[in-house]
Amino acid sequence: MRLVYKRSLTFIGLLIILIACVGVGYLFYDQVIHPETEVAVIDELSINYLDGSSVISNGEFRFSVTNNGSSDIYYRIILTDIKGMDHDVTYSLTSSDASASSGEKALEDGENVVLDNVLIKGGSTQNFTLKVSNNTSTTFKISIDKMETQEEYFYMTILSQNDLREVLSTPGEEVSSSNEGLISSLDDDGTTYYFRGSALNNYVSFAGLTWRIVRINGDGTVRLVLNDVADTLVNYNSEAEGYDMFNETSFYESLTAYYNNTLSNYDSSIANTKFCSESGNTDGTYNAYTRIVTNQIPTFNCLGERYTSKIGILSVDEVVYAGALYGEENTSYYLYNEDIENLWWTSSLSKSNENAFYPFLVDTNGELVDDVEGTLYRNFRPVISLSRNVTVTGSGTSEDPYVVN
Secondary structure (H helix, E strand, O other): OHHHHHHHHHHHHHHHHHHHHHHHHHHHHHHHHOOOOEEEEEOOEEEEEOOOOEEOOOEEEEEEEEEOOOOOEEEEEEEEEEEOOOOOOEEEEEEOOOOOOOOOEEOOOOOEEEEEEEEEOOOOEEEEEEEEEOOOOOEEEEEEEEEOOOOOOHHHHHHHHOOEOOOOOOOOOOOOOOEEEEEEEEEOOEEEEEEEEOOOOOEEEEOOEEEEEEEEOOOOOEEEEEOOOOOOOEEOOOOOOOOOOHHHOHHHHHHHHHHHHHOHHHHHHEOOEEEEEOOOOEOOEOHHHHHHHHOOOOOEOOOOEEEEEOOEOOOHHHHHHHOOEEOEOOOOOOOOOOOOOOOEEEEEEEEEOOOOEEEEEEOOOOOEEOOOOOOOEEEOOOEEEEOOOOOEEOOOOOOOOEEEO
16 A cells, blocks of 8 residues: 555656646747747737847837727837937838738838727737838837727728628629628738628719729728729730730720829829739639639639739729629629620739730629630729728718718
8 A cells, every 4th residue: 555655656746847847848948939029918908029029130020919808999000219220221010810001111210100090809819020121220119009099090980880791602603692791801911801792882982983892901991993984995905915914014004094184183092002913824824714713712812913003903803702703694793883885804814825815804794704805995994992091971872972081
């Protein structure tokens, strides 16, 4: 009996030592893997600086913000305590969870407001990465400020006036003919929120024209498409070569002319946002054909070359998310307009051969097609994104559209 008792004590002692070693080892491991981790608490907000809150070099600095409460909170992200100022330093902020990104900015003397009015829902976490470049001598800190008062930006208005819904029909496999509402997905900048189906509350009056909201981009800007077609017909490119970089096509030249003639007076409200050029031609078909026709899997992420512009047109994926389908008509989703009497271009290439190329278009019955040569003339519907910090009045219906202040 005593022998069993001694063995039990020995086993318990060894187990305690093993647990202690594991604990010490984990602490050491955590310090090695995350040597700069810092945690800050501001009321309900917890900020976890995975790479520390102090920036002393180039690189990526990750942090997360968690709302431990049940109520929505607004906060801002700022850079403070700048020392050894070098005016060549640039930074950009991206997030996989928040509709907020900064684009590339130059570091300035004093306090730099990277983003303000960032909305975080109760019980949620938002992850960020701050990328710093051209830094040789500057140091500064990343800080979070909770905002007690805030101005409601357009993207906030859309989110507050729409309940997020689950998708009812599968984009790429089915048309959407009902009002499916506002649905969340992901794009290159984070969380995007898009309208699908016969939306009734995505009308915007801007620059004397009527637009429809396509989605809230991942950076918090709001993407609009003209409710009608532009007055002029354009070709995708004037020649059957040099057409697979959209921002170098004759179409893009036509878009630039449209912007200068119609929208340049409203330039301060229009964001310079990301658009996508199609790429990946294999055996005469492009990646978009494989995504949309073969695999029926659209995406808001750019799988080609990205470029920034104040004007563009919809990708075939955006048209599919709105409710269209290749080879099937749909007159019950918001991109269908019975007054449009000609086909209109998307930015996405479908297929090509030695003598011709074929982009995707939307037919007059709302169907996606790819049987028109890109050198021929068809209609287009301009696309712009309103800046993240614009504010609006209205409710978004056709009788009471959103109006930019």
